[in-house]
Amino acid sequence: MQRFAALLDSLLLTPSRNEKLELISGLLRETPDPDRGWALAALTGAVDFPAIKAGTVRSLMADRVDPILWTLSRDFVGDTAETASLLWPEPENGSLEPPPTLGEVVAAMSQATRSNAPLVLAGLLDRLDTPGRYALIKFATGALRIGISARLAKVAFAQAFAVSVDKVEEYWHGLEPPYADLFAWATGTAPPPRTDLLPLFRPFMLAHPLENEAISLADYVAEWKWDGIRVQLVHVGGETRVYSRGGDEISASFPEIAGALHIPAVLDGELLVRGAAQGGEAGGAASFNALQQRLGRKTVSKAMLADAPAFVRLYDVLMLSGDDLREQPWSERRARLEALMPQLDPARFDLSQTIAAQDMEALAEIRAGARDAAIEGIMLKHRQSPYVAGRRAGLWYKWKRAPLLIDCVLMYAQRGSGKRSSFYSDFTFGCWNGDPDAGAELLPVGKAYFGFTDEELRFLDRHVRQHTVAKYGPVRETDRSLVFEVAFDSVHLSKRHKSGMAMRFPRIHRIRQDKPPHEADRLETLRALVT
Amino acid sequence: MAGCFTWIKAEPMGIRIVPANAWIDPARPVEHALVTHGHADHARGGHGRTVATSETLAIMAVRYGVADGAVTARYHEPIAIGGGVTATFLPAGHVLGSAQILLQHADERVIVTGDYKRSPDPTCPPFAVTPCDLFITEATFGLPVFRHPPISTEIAKLLTAREANPNRCVLVGAYALGKAQRIIAELRAAGWDQPIYLHGAMEAMCRLYQTLGVPLGNLRSVAGVPKSALAGAIVICPPSALNDRWSRRLPDPLTAMASGWMRVRQRVRQRGVELPLVISDHADWDELTTTIAEVNPGETWITHGREDALLRWCELHQRKARALALTGYEDEDD
Numbered sequence: 001m002q003r004f005a006a007l008l009d010s011l012l013l014t015p016s017r018n019e020k021l022e023l024i025s026g027l028l029r030e031t032p033d034p035d036r037g038w039a040l041a042a043l044t045g046a047v048d049f050p051a052i053k054a055g056t057v058r059s060l061m062a063d064r065v066d067p068i069l070w071t072l073s074r075d076f077v078g079d080t081a082e083t084a085s086l087l088w089p090e091p092e093n094g095s096l097e098p099p100p101t102l103g104e105v106v107a108a109m110s111q112a113t114r115s116n117a118p119l120v121l122a123g124l125l126d127r128l129d130t131p132g133r134y135a136l137i138k139f140a141t142g143a144l145r146i147g148i149s150a151r152l153a154k155v156a157f158a159q160a161f162a163v164s165v166d167k168v169e170e171y172w173h174g175l176e177p178p179y180a181d182l183f184a185w186a187t188g189t190a191p192p193p194r195t196d197l198l199p200l201f202r203p204f205m206l207a208h209p210l211e212n213e214a215i216s217l218a219d220y221v222a223e224w225k226w227d228g229i230r231v232q233l234v235h236v237g238g239e240t241r242v243y244s245r246g247g248d249e250i251s252a253s254f255p256e257i258a259g260a261l262h263i264p265a266v267l268d269g270e271l272l273v274r275g276a277a278q279g280g281e282a283g284g285a286a287s288f289n290a291l292q293q294r295l296g297r298k299t300v301s302k303a304m305l306a307d308a309p310a311f312v313r314l315y316d317v318l319m320l321s322g323d324d325l326r327e328q329p330w331s332e333r334r335a336r337l338e339a340l341m342p343q344l345d346p347a348r349f350d351l352s353q354t355i356a357a358q359d360m361e362a363l364a365e366i367r368a369g370a371r372d373a374a375i376e377g378i379m380l381k382h383r384q385s386p387y388v389a390g391r392r393a394g395l396w397y398k399w400k401r402a403p404l405l406i407d408c409v410l411m412y413a414q415r416g417s418g419k420r421s422s423f424y425s426d427f428t429f430g431c432w433n434g435d436p437d438a439g440a441e442l443l444p445v446g447k448a449y450f451g452f453t454d455e456e457l458r459f460l461d462r463h464v465r466q467h468t469v470a471k472y473g474p475v476r477e478t479d480r481s482l483v484f485e486v487a488f489d490s491v492h493l494s495k496r497h498k499s500g501m502a503m504r505f506p507r508i509h510r511i512r513q514d515k516p517p518h519e520a521d522r523l524e525t526l527r528a529l530v531t
Numbered sequence: 532m533a534g535c536f537t538w539i540k541a542e543p544m545g546i547r548i549v550p551a552n553a554w555i556d557p558a559r560p561v562e563h564a565l566v567t568h569g570h571a572d573h574a575r576g577g578h579g580r581t582v583a584t585s586e587t588l589a590i591m592a593v594r595y596g597v598a599d600g601a602v603t604a605r606y607h608e609p610i611a612i613g614g615g616v617t618a619t620f621l622p623a624g625h626v627l628g629s630a631q632i633l634l635q636h637a638d639e640r641v642i643v644t645g646d647y648k649r650s651p652d653p654t655c656p657p658f659a660v661t662p663c664d665l666f667i668t669e670a671t672f673g674l675p676v677f678r679h680p681p682i683s684t685e686i687a688k689l690l691t692a693r694e695a696n697p698n699r700c701v702l703v704g705a706y707a708l709g710k711a712q713r714i715i716a717e718l719r720a721a722g723w724d725q726p727i728y729l730h731g732a733m734e735a736m737c738r739l740y741q742t743l744g745v746p747l748g749n750l751r752s753v754a755g756v757p758k759s760a761l762a763g764a765i766v767i768c769p770p771s772a773l774n775d776r777w778s779r780r781l782p783d784p785l786t787a788m789a790s791g792w793m794r795v796r797q798r799v800r801q802r803g804v805e806l807p808l809v810i811s812d813h814a815d816w817d818e819l820t821t822t823i824a825e826v827n828p829g830e831t832w833i834t835h836g837r838e839d840a841l842l843r844w845c846e847l848h849q850r851k852a853r854a855l856a857l858t859g860y861e862d863e864d865d
Contacts (some may be wrong), residue, residue, distance in 0.1 A: 086676040
């Protein structure tokens with residue numbers, strides 16, 4: 001427990017991703033089973049003790065601390081678990097028993113009932129110091145909230161034992177904490193866990209951005225890159241699961257999709273919703289914005305299913321009727337996918353069409369002409385490519401639509417964190433709401449913290465310090481004398497911003513020291529690009 | 532011992548001693564001031580007459596220049612300040628020269644603590660528990676979540692972190708008056724005999740401490756020292772310099788912050804430091820409540836800080852108490 005507690009505190013104070021990985025993998029390597037498995041479960045959000053609720057902790061404290069002192073303390077500290085860990089009365093003469101291990105905690109908690117849970121928790125708290133109590137409460141209530149994603153924890157696991165993270169992802173979904181089989185495989189003492197009969201996620205094949213590679217359309221096939229959510233559909237044993245890019249299951253958010261596949265298969269495609277902004281083609285896809293309304297919902301209303309029905313535009317097939325097709329060339333898999341289409345519900349599934357073009361030049365022209373909101377660019381896939389996890393050189397390329405550009409004026413800057421903690425590196429910029437020479441104002445349209453070189457960052461930092469007109473905590477307001485050329489993928493209407501618009505993926509493309517601020521773009525220019 | 536204390540007034544700019552027409556730690560220049568200690572929010576320049584310990588007067592002279600009308604108070608020696616009031620300065624254990632002020636008038640004894648702490652500090656004499664009728668106490672860390680650990684464990688953390696990172700330097704953010712010197716003295720007590728490097732803003736106060744007889748060992752200015760020579764070194768700077776451009780001259784500094792607020796994770800995160808050190812020159816919750824119990828006054832007034840919780844504690848322990856609304860005291864970097 002203390003090692004886990006020390007890990008939580010270190011993770012909180014470590015801004016660097018690499019150091020976080022090192023901290024987690026250190027614990028996974030050096031802690032015995034089953035404690036390390038439980039630590040991994042906690043980091044990936046897989047711990048749940050039904051008998052322990054946030055209210056259990058509050059009622060435990062109500063018996064020990066005056067309610068007014070509790071409220072004042074809780075308000076100041078801002079976190080119930082931390083407040084309780086600080087206020088917990090240490091047992092007189094210290095604890096009689098040594099601190100519990102995570103395994104002991106799990107054994108005690110999982111046997112606890114709703115009525116004796118407070119007593120069990122109190123007994124464990126008595127055996128720990130302040131950081132240990134904090135970690136125990138976080139662990140027991142299942143809500144760490146320390147900014148560690150499940151993915152990061154899995155990468156740390158792979159790093160700890162020098163195994164492939166794709167394999168970890170693949171086995172992950174079939175296993176339960178404390179993952180004894182996974183540790184046994186990773187440490188080389190057992191064969192890999194069996195996965196073929198389980199509705200498991202298989203890591204996606206990804207593409208490299210196309211840069212200067214010479215590509216012949218004789219070897220590569222072109223296909224639209226759709227702007228939705230990449231999903232994997234897995235149907236095994238009568239059950240269908242929908243997985244997102246990171247391997248998270250999102251079946252509950254899209255029941256109409258999960259309910260529409262009845263063939264044992266693993267399919268790769270783009271999840272889209274039907275809508276009006278479809279570039280003329282009937283039954284096409286709405287913009288990404290429309291899809292976002294559906295994301296992250298645990299339950300979906302009937303109205304939502306009717307207004308924004310989802311469908312999947314299929315790219316690939318990984319498994320079909322028990323055959324693993326991942327080693328087959330793309331052309332073979334494509335043929336199997338095309339043959340499969342008539343068996344699928346056309347309301348829920350269509351096929352991502354390939355683009356016919358004479359050569360790359362012709363393709364470039366087609367790409368330049370595509371302003372469909374749901375098109376992000378073009379994919380180029382080698383006709384012989386197997387389906388492999390991650391990005392592999394020479395197999396798949398993405399050729400994104402050229403970014404949109406707009407000239408904005410720097411308005412506010414904020415210090416970064418980690419390596420950039422002494423630099424002003426987060427920039428908020430705006431466009432004019434009319435004619436700047438006739439008294440128009442700048443309204444913020446976006447915020448960006450990358451796109452510049454280290455040298456440009458030093459210039460920007462100096463500029464901000466020399467041109468500050470006001471300070472608000474960590475934020476500085478500048479004199480609005482510097483123009484940025486901002487690149488972004490698309491812009492949407494948004495009620496959350498004063499300008500009424502929100503950009504997707506904005507970055508500082510160029511610093512335009514040559515351009516006077518009153519020549520920066522106006523909101524109407526940006527509004528014309530809204531999709 | 533009437534217990535009405537009409538001759539003491541708590542006003543927004545400080546505590547006024549009516550018959551003597553004098554103020555304690557006033558927020559603005561006045562004719563006649565009694566100053567508990569040298570921190571800027573308590574000791575301001577420009578008073579007509581300033582009564583303080585010789586150390587506090589020396590600290591004020593470094594900050595504001597030598598003042599006219601300075602009157603030296605010695606610990607435990609009563610001074611008549613006019614209007615039939617005597618003032619006795621008593622050690623408060625907060626920083627060098629810090630004092631509680633015992634006021635006596637019309638058979639009533641009133642203590643104004645200023646800032647104080649009870650845990651040991653090699654740079655100043657310990658808090659003297661003294662009986663009184665009215666106890667006017669600070670409450671900077673007046674919440675039960677604040678329990679400062681022994682400073683030895685925090686110093687050990689600092690030294691361990693230094694040893695684990697031989698190619699970096701440990702940069703400790705600490706208040707320039709009191710905290711910085713206490714940490715240096717505790718590092719010396721823990722056996723750290725290497726030179727300790729100082730940010731420019733620390734130097735004058737450290738020299739003054741040494742002049743006043745507090746041994747701090749070998750101190751050096753960080754200015755002009757090459758980066759490579761600072762690997763493995765301990766550098767002390769004001770908290771504001773921790774994440775500032777100034778620190779770019781140091782070899783990959785491991786940032787530490789010494790403050791009682793470091794007990795709370797969100798405060799640590801806001802600071803953005805890697806190594807929080809829970810070191811405070813103020814009384815923590817246990818010290819505040821124990822001190823009230825030991826002094827056992829007829830009535831307690833609570834000045835600056837988180838007075839709500841301490842007030843509640845007094846209520847729970849059947850002690851007469853009230854909170855005062857004073858302005859101008861800061862708790863940012865304690």
